[in-house]
Amino acid sequence: MAHQPAAIEASGLEKSYGAVTVLRGVDLSVARGSVFALLGPNGAGKTTTVRILSTLTPPDAGRARVAGFDVVTDRRRVRRAISLTGQYAAVDEMQTGEENLLMMGRLSRLGRTEARSRARELLERFDLTGAARRTVGTYSGGMRRRLDLAAGLVGHPEVIFLDEPTTGLDPRSRQAMWDVVKGLVTDGVTVFLTTQYLDEADQLADRIAVVDGGRVVAEGTSAELKERIAGRRLDLVLCDVAAYERAARQLGVRLVWSDADRLTLGVATDGSAAHVRALLDEIDPERRAVDRFTVRSATLDDVFMALTGHTAEGESRTAEGDRRNATGEKETAGV
Template identity: 75%
Template sequence: MEVPAIEATGLAKSYGKLQVLTGVDLRVPAGSVFCLLGPNGAGKTTTVRILTTLTRPDAGTARVAGHDVVRDRAGVRRAISLTGQYAAVDALQTGAENLRMMARLAGASRRDARVRAGELLERFGLTEAANRRAGTYSGGMRRRLDLAAGLAGQAAVIFLDEPTTGLDLTSRQAMWEVVDGLVGSGTTVFLTTQYLEEADRLAARIAVVDHGRVVAEGSPAQLKARFGDQRLDLDLADRAAFEAAAALLGARVVQRDDARLTLGVTTDGSAAHVRSVLDEIDPSGTAVRRFALHSATLDDVFLSLTARKEPAVV
């Protein structure tokens, strides 16, 4: 059996009376993109901090690149790279100097560090600003430079904690291409993100964490199939019909727009199931003005999962 790049069992962490993690289990195959999703405060960043040795767990075990995150912190740190949510570059150095420094710290020769810096500057659209001090960069440019710095070494496992927050679409797409290239060369990428389409685009496997534990795990396709291949959008006739339908459907509602009086419900897309839902909430044929079927997205999955009470593994 292949040794996983990351393996965690029963991770728990509390700050005072606040339980942030209550037993997180993860297994990440080498050479893949693994995405951790969850609402704010669900425990994503705490999980990353434990796996990158910045925080000690209260309970549980974890190994990254074969090294125990508590007993062999130095071994973990030699094998990983971490890019956090906020840019952390040396404002007094130029963009090129920042990248050469990071490559040298990762063990590259002067020549290799210079080559690597040039490649990253071009990939992230920073070549023209290479010789300007990072302190003169815009916020978006500093973020791109920080991402590039995190990729300057040859880490076996790269942690990207919400790496594209605040980036424009072009910069995000450049980052996606970089991630594709990393995985193609055998690197493991552990990603957290606020952008569900980013997880759908990049991840081979996704875990959704809520209230400090994993509530579902699987590939994007498996999760979407498990929680509804299709979404039935219902446009209700008036406020009373809207509230009555919402009450009847309960937890099956995955999207709700009070202003537009629309509800989204997971469905298998069959005529029989659509007819059943319509008959249930609109037996008189007057409550629903119109309806439409759409392919389910990770948004639908996410909204369904973060309201669930029991874990579901796909």
């Protein structure tokens, strides 16, 4: 795989809507047959990046190639090689699950016999055979998401874009979707995943890019990103609000996590007794401010807090959110 050209290559992608800048020079490289996660809070630029890479939106600057084709000059060839599953299932609720897949097969220029065979294969693969002849309006949210993904695979795409595919799903349905994604990679498909769920990226992604404010602020494996801030985290529970505020000011930019309601602060540590003792002596020299402490492994949440100053799930009025408000645009669910 190391000698193959990348499935996705992007260099210097920029995008603005009027005075609102959404992307500020995004560079990406995604290996074939891997899962790549673009991780960021709402409005960080994830969906705009996907829209550019899937040919729905042209970049203002920069270049991108998907499956070997330029997303601007070779749009048709890119579209034949990809599938896009948006944040919400884009299936026809008036048709049955089987009819939805047959329709997608015909749109993908499969013959009637081939389309029917492919529909049966995908219904079985996504555990939908028992519901194949029920209208989609009777499906649960997880079933609709699985059918939506199955519809995107009818044409055997080389690259599939999953834009926040588990939004709104219950834990069991999310796990089922994770299993499906892992199966896609086993078949050699390249998966480009955007998500706010840090555990999702941790579970699925071979490599992760953290995007914030329209820029990639870090990239690597999950382990590499965690090592950037430290292998472990020291959680301190303070005695009262005054002690919490004093410790927060003292730690400043070294904070990687905080919970004011629980009077808890998290700071990076190597986990050694010497370093933990030094931090406690620095923060609480009189042994009165810290009620208790815990040393735990660093998480992607810690990475996010350290890199962006907020959690991945946190809402913020950012450039992409401003752009949607300004233009009244509604994101397309799929192609």
